[in-house]
Amino acid sequence: MTYDSVIRGTAVLPEGTLDSAWIAIRDGRIAAIGTGEAPQATETFDAGSDLIIPGVIDGQTHACSYGGLPGIRSTTRSAVAGGITTIVDMPYDNPDPLNSLERLDAKVAAIREHAHSNVALYGTVMPGQSVEEIEPLIDGGVVAFKISTFESSPTRFPRISSTQTLEIFSALADTAIPLGVHNEDQEIVRAHIAAAKAAGRNGIEAHSESRPPAAEMAATAQFLELGAAAGAHAHIVHLTTTRGFDLVENYLNDGYRSTGELCVHYLWLDPEIDGPELGAKMKVNPPIRPGQIEALWDDVASGRVAFVSSDHSSWPIDNKFTASIFDAGAGVPGLETLLPAFYTGAATRGYDAVALTVLQLCERPAKFFGLWPMKGALVIGADADIAILKAEKQVWDSSKAHDELCWSPFDGREFSVRVARTYVGGKLAWDGNAVVNAPGDGQYVGRGTSAWF
Numbered sequence: 001m002t003y004d005s006v007i008r009g010t011a012v013l014p015e016g017t018l019d020s021a022w023i024a025i026r027d028g029r030i031a032a033i034g035t036g037e038a039p040q041a042t043e044t045f046d047a048g049s050d051l052i053i054p055g056v057i058d059g060q061t062h063a064c065s066y067g068g069l070p071g072i073r074s075t076t077r078s079a080v081a082g083g084i085t086t087i088v089d090m091p092y093d094n095p096d097p098l099n100s101l102e103r104l105d106a107k108v109a110a111i112r113e114h115a116h117s118n119v120a121l122y123g124t125v126m127p128g129q130s131v132e133e134i135e136p137l138i139d140g141g142v143v144a145f146k147i148s149t150f151e152s153s154p155t156r157f158p159r160i161s162s163t164q165t166l167e168i169f170s171a172l173a174d175t176a177i178p179l180g181v182h183n184e185d186q187e188i189v190r191a192h193i194a195a196a197k198a199a200g201r202n203g204i205e206a207h208s209e210s211r212p213p214a215a216e217m218a219a220t221a222q223f224l225e226l227g228a229a230a231g232a233h234a235h236i237v238h239l240t241t242t243r244g245f246d247l248v249e250n251y252l253n254d255g256y257r258s259t260g261e262l263c264v265h266y267l268w269l270d271p272e273i274d275g276p277e278l279g280a281k282m283k284v285n286p287p288i289r290p291g292q293i294e295a296l297w298d299d300v301a302s303g304r305v306a307f308v309s310s311d312h313s314s315w316p317i318d319n320k321f322t323a324s325i326f327d328a329g330a331g332v333p334g335l336e337t338l339l340p341a342f343y344t345g346a347a348t349r350g351y352d353a354v355a356l357t358v359l360q361l362c363e364r365p366a367k368f369f370g371l372w373p374m375k376g377a378l379v380i381g382a383d384a385d386i387a388i389l390k391a392e393k394q395v396w397d398s399s400k401a402h403d404e405l406c407w408s409p410f411d412g413r414e415f416s417v418r419v420a421r422t423y424v425g426g427k428l429a430w431d432g433n434a435v436v437n438a439p440g441d442g443q444y445v446g447r448g449t450s451a452w453f
């Protein structure tokens, strides 16, 4: 029996790395895996000494916060160029967040029209909205919910009170579905911003000071406690210090379902080193803290970090060129740098970079969002979402990016690998030079049955 395609090379399987391997694909899935002579196929690609890994699952993308639902097109084009085969998109779409079945349907339709990669979705709940509306979203396949303790926008990205947070946790308690939080205390941040502005301070260091660790930790601790009280899965979508992961671990050790996530820029950038050069180009919330990089890598290596994501934000650079740091948008593009930056950072520190990358960027997000084992691993029966990684140095140049944004805090950084190919559902999506699949080739991915706890 002939296959649609066969990829030969060094395959990174759950049980280890297999040399002289082949992966045979039929109908968009991995149909067979072996070594030695490859079976017949309509197309055969020899990856040589390159690594065949599962496609990356970016657990935190903001595709639609600027350009609305059509933002899925350029965002997912960038994703496949970065070896990412599934993005998990956040609910804070412009102009309206994903908080109802009607908006879920609209977003799924936009995915079918625009997506180059697969897309899984977070949902959210607006202030005062009934928890009754959560269930239709779960039935519709959302993989997680997210709320914020800080109002970034009253309509698109509002603050949810602690009372309502407890209600949402209670509604999710009998499910495996996590409730994620943007974790910053509103009163502390607003008071500090007002004080910085009054003092005439408006640089990147004022941004960091205006959102102190106390604001992040207070919001984190309260959210973990509310989740514990309801017996639900509480997930902190970004922690910036190792002490944040201590808090999560304390709740875990007490028997509660708690997890914390890290974004790759917290593992690379330090405001005291990079702030003068990057300024608003490294403005993210919560802020990147000084002196944390090595401690956070230790947290990744020890398994305390649930998974690592990009937190890719679709802001054009104009949004960063403001006179005051407080007027600049928060967030950075990152889909094409996530995989090479994580891999390089791990290799530089002497970790088994291949194993750690596949664990943190593929397996763990797949398990977390209920997508395992159809995604996140090269196993027979799984979707043929595959990246091919070449051990070839590159200096990042965002003018070559495919996200229509073409700026990056990683410009000029040297990475030790590049993405040579990406396959989405068995179809070539990125050939190393260009995105070659069509908008709409990516699929909407609903939550399956795997669970983190």
Ligand SMILES: [Zn+2]
Binding pocket: 060, 062, 090, 237, 311
């Ligand atoms: Zn985010």
